[in-house]
Amino acid sequence: MTSYACAVCGHALHSFLDFGRMPLANGFLRAEEFSGEYFFDLEAGLCPSCGLVQLLRQPAREKMFHGEYPFSTSSSSRMAAHFRGLAERLAGELAPGSFVVEIGSNDGTFLETFAKKGFPHLGVEPAAGLNRLAAARGVRTFEGFFDQDTAARIVKEKGRAELVFAANVFCHLPYLNSVFEGLKSLLSENGRIVFEDPYLGNVLENNSYDQIYDEHFFLFSVSAVRKIAASHGFELTDAEPLWTHGGSMRYFLSGSGKRRVSPRALELMEKEKAMGISLPETFEKFRGRCQESKSKLVALLRRLKSEGSRVAGYAATSKAATVLNYCGIGPDLLECVYDTTPSKQGKYSPGAHIPVRPWEEFSKPYPDYALLFAYNHMDEIMTKESGFMKQGGKWIVFVPHVQVLS
Numbered sequence: 001m002t003s004y005a006c007a008v009c010g011h012a013l014h015s016f017l018d019f020g021r022m023p024l025a026n027g028f029l030r031a032e033e034f035s036g037e038y039f040f041d042l043e044a045g046l047c048p049s050c051g052l053v054q055l056l057r058q059p060a061r062e063k064m065f066h067g068e069y070p071f072s073t074s075s076s077s078r079m080a081a082h083f084r085g086l087a088e089r090l091a092g093e094l095a096p097g098s099f100v101v102e103i104g105s106n107d108g109t110f111l112e113t114f115a116k117k118g119f120p121h122l123g124v125e126p127a128a129g130l131n132r133l134a135a136a137r138g139v140r141t142f143e144g145f146f147d148q149d150t151a152a153r154i155v156k157e158k159g160r161a162e163l164v165f166a167a168n169v170f171c172h173l174p175y176l177n178s179v180f181e182g183l184k185s186l187l188s189e190n191g192r193i194v195f196e197d198p199y200l201g202n203v204l205e206n207n208s209y210d211q212i213y214d215e216h217f218f219l220f221s222v223s224a225v226r227k228i229a230a231s232h233g234f235e236l237t238d239a240e241p242l243w244t245h246g247g248s249m250r251y252f253l254s255g256s257g258k259r260r261v262s263p264r265a266l267e268l269m270e271k272e273k274a275m276g277i278s279l280p281e282t283f284e285k286f287r288g289r290c291q292e293s294k295s296k297l298v299a300l301l302r303r304l305k306s307e308g309s310r311v312a313g314y315a316a317t318s319k320a321a322t323v324l325n326y327c328g329i330g331p332d333l334l335e336c337v338y339d340t341t342p343s344k345q346g347k348y349s350p351g352a353h354i355p356v357r358p359w360e361e362f363s364k365p366y367p368d369y370a371l372l373f374a375y376n377h378m379d380e381i382m383t384k385e386s387g388f389m390k391q392g393g394k395w396i397v398f399v400p401h402v403q404v405l406s
């Protein structure tokens with residue numbers, strides 16, 4: 001058996017969930033592309049030393065975050081509001097003229113607030129399509145990946161930053177040591193790093209194994225982030241639980257000794273210790289619960305099919321790729337997935353090859369059951385699609401347990 005080393009501290013990883021051959025979560029494709037589809041071995045492991053949960057292998061980053069990367073922040077109105085609210089709050093804590101950098105600036109939703117308030121700012125984002133959307137919002141971007149070299153270039157051209165923000169980005173970056181070294185040179189002496197990502201604690205609590213896919217290289221905990229940050233001269237000063245992505249955490253870092261560590265961060269670390277968040281046995285149990293979730297979902301879909309019910313998916317999320325391929329759900333069990341993203345519509349889902357249809361067609365006519373892949377946007381979707389339940393439609397969710405909502 002090959003042993004894999006932690007991408008951050010080098011300790012041997014404890015593999016706990018092997019998904020086998022999986023496609024890229026955002027690899028939506030046309031029928032004529034099926035034969036050349038790209039697959040890789042998806043396997044998750046825990047570093048028992050630093051506590052980072054991570055993938056054992058990862059495809060090249062250019063295969064995932066290419067020019068036409070389809071995820072856009074403003075596809076969810078609640079997500080857009082979440083980032084605008086945070087931008088207002090952080091802008092209020094900064095002196096005028098402070099330089100703000102966002103890593104993975106997506107369509108510019110977060111930086112737009114700073115741009116409008118006249119803060120010097122820069123987004124770093126490799127996807128050209130998203131940068132065009134950001135530019136239309138008056139947001140300046142550097143097209144590329146963030147690492148030590150990019151940081152050095154920004155410092156040379158624009159100076160040091162008072163605030164560096166990143167949302168759902170650090171979990172994508174296996175070269176996290178280079179990112180932290182870049183942050184060290186980019187951040188001003190009293191500057192702050194604020195970043196948020198799906199939270200390992202919620203994944204364990206909710207059995208949300210669907211957070212594991214090619215783009216999510218790491219799943220962070222407060223304790224693990226504190227350790228990595230410290231190894232690069234930063235201190236974790238606060239952590240804030242968030243509702244996004246079915247449970248995320250926002251981390252606040254400063255130079256060592258610059259700020260007081262919040263009681264909330266200390267409490268969260270105590271809670272993590274009690275749940276055994278960095279112990280191999282915790283993940284062995286997690287694997288058992290994932291297998292159980294898979295059996296239940298497949299059994300439910302088979303039963304509905306045998307009863308003659310029509311079942312469709314709702315929202316062709318990245319997470320759906322893990323669920324569909326791990327559970328072996330194909331077009332025989334799920335007739336299609338409805339989604340709002342134009343670049344996914346008319347194509348097929350990666351690996352499972354389920355047709356993606358425009359969400360406007362969901363009601364024409366409604367299926368009997370809809371499997372909700374975007375359970376993290378449940379409130380928004382239930383409101384928007386209230387007509388579905390009114391005429392007898394039923395939602396199926398699989399997080400935290402497989403169940404039919406009525």
Ligand code: TYD
Nearest residue numbers: 076315316317318319339340341374377381
């Ligand atoms: P999200 O859970 O943020 O995706 P991911 O798992 O990829 O991080 O959901 C984004 C996807 O869900 C995107 O394909 C658009 C789709 N979606 C809908 O189709 N309808 C909706 O109402 C929402 C909020 C998302």
Ligand code: ZN
Nearest residue numbers: 006009047050
């Ligand atoms: Zn490690």
